[in-house]
Amino acid sequence: MTGTGLVDRFRSARRKDDVAILEGFHAIKHAIRFGAHLREVVSTDPDHVRRLAELLAPDVWSVLKDQVKLIDDAAFSKLTDPRPPTRIIAIADRPAVGVDELLRRPGSGPVVLLEDPRHLNNVGAAIRVSAAAGAEAVVTTGDANPWHPAAIRGAAGLHYALPVGRLSSPQSIWRPVLALDPEGQPLDPGLIPPGAVLAFGSERRGLTDALLARAETRIALPMTAGVSSLNLATSVAAVLYAIRFRSSESRERPVVALDGFVSRLP
Numbered sequence: 458m459t460g461t462g463l464v465d466r467f468r469s470a471r472r473k474d475d476v477a478i479l480e481g482f483h484a485i486k487h488a489i490r491f492g493a494h495l496r497e498v499v500s501t502d503p504d505h506v507r508r509l510a511e512l513l514a515p516d517v518w519s520v521l522k523d524q525v526k527l528i529d530d531a532a533f534s535k536l537t538d539p540r541p542p543t544r545i546i547a548i549a550d551r552p553a554v555g556v557d558e559l560l561r562r563p564g565s566g567p568v569v570l571l572e573d574p575r576h577l578n579n580v581g582a583a584i585r586v587s588a589a590a591g592a593e594a595v596v597t598t599g600d601a602n603p604w605h606p607a608a609i610r611g612a613a614g615l616h617y618a619l620p621v622g623r624l625s626s627p628q629s630i631w632r633p634v635l636a637l638d639p640e641g642q643p644l645d646p647g648l649i650p651p652g653a654v655l656a657f658g659s660e661r662r663g664l665t666d667a668l669l670a671r672a673e674t675r676i677a678l679p680m681t682a683g684v685s686s687l688n689l690a691t692s693v694a695a696v697l698y699a700i701r702f703r704s705s706e707s708r709e710r711p712v713v714a715l716d717g718f719v720s721r722l723p
């Protein structure tokens with residue numbers, strides 16, 4: 458497969474907001490697992506992809522094997538830069554997500570709000586950990602497109618595991634908003650209401666005054682003296698896992714496994 462039609466389809470897909478470009482095997486793997494419809498999948502080495510799938514994700518090969526088309530090296534270089542080392546790229550449908558509408562309803566899990574994030578790798582990492590730790594959605598404000606292929610790569614395709622989208626205005630949030638701010642009160646995960654919106658500021662300047670004013674309270678992750686802040690995605694991970702550990706702690710006592718010996722703590 459070499460045609461200019463293919464190159465045009467991938468180029469125009471980058472500008473559309475009803476499709477997503479999935480670069481690399483891991484993004485495609487998660488997209489398949491969480492129900493994405495793939496429109497087109499190409500690889501310079503489908504046999505390499507088959508071996509990867511057999512090794513890392515045998516469940517996805519049954520979907521991929523009928524869809525992945527061989528493409529030559531020169532055409533592949535026109536579709537993606539940098540080239541994913543796993544030699545595969547796809548166009549998939551993007552789910553229609555009404556995040557403003559979602560935030561006007563009460564919810565069950567925490568929602569992560571990234572205010573004006575600047576780095577797509579942080580956006581991707583925040584989406585990845587939000588999917589893993591059980592957040593209900595990830596919403597952003599500002600210019601960065603959370604569905605940009607670089608953010609999808611950073612999230613390993615986990616955009617398909619939970620709603621991800623841009624919020625038109627923080628004023629449309631009808632849920633409690635908690636501002637994550639190094640100057641806030643120390644985090645007590647047991648006090649975070651279900652469905653709360655956890656607001657994280659941008660990498661350099663933190664949360665805006667408008668968002669701090671909108672928040673019910675400000676909470677901080679304690680840090681060693683002299684450390685001014687955590688990386689954005691790291692702070693999302695720390696808060697979500699504190700909440701997750703706290704809620705599983707209240708359901709059951711932890712299991713301890715040491716050298717094959719497994720026991721419940723008294």
Ligand SMILES: C[S@@+](CC[C@H](N)C(=O)[O-])C[C@H]1O[C@@H](n2cnc3c(N)ncnc32)[C@H](O)[C@@H]1O
Nearest residue numbers: 637638639657658663664677678686687689692
């Ligand atoms: C790199 S930090 C921004 C640093 C910025 N200079 C500030 O003072 O907020 C990006 C975001 O991560 C979150 N964050 C980082 N460290 C935190 C901490 N120790 N406690 C609570 N939130 C934190 C905040 O939401 C912050 O706006």
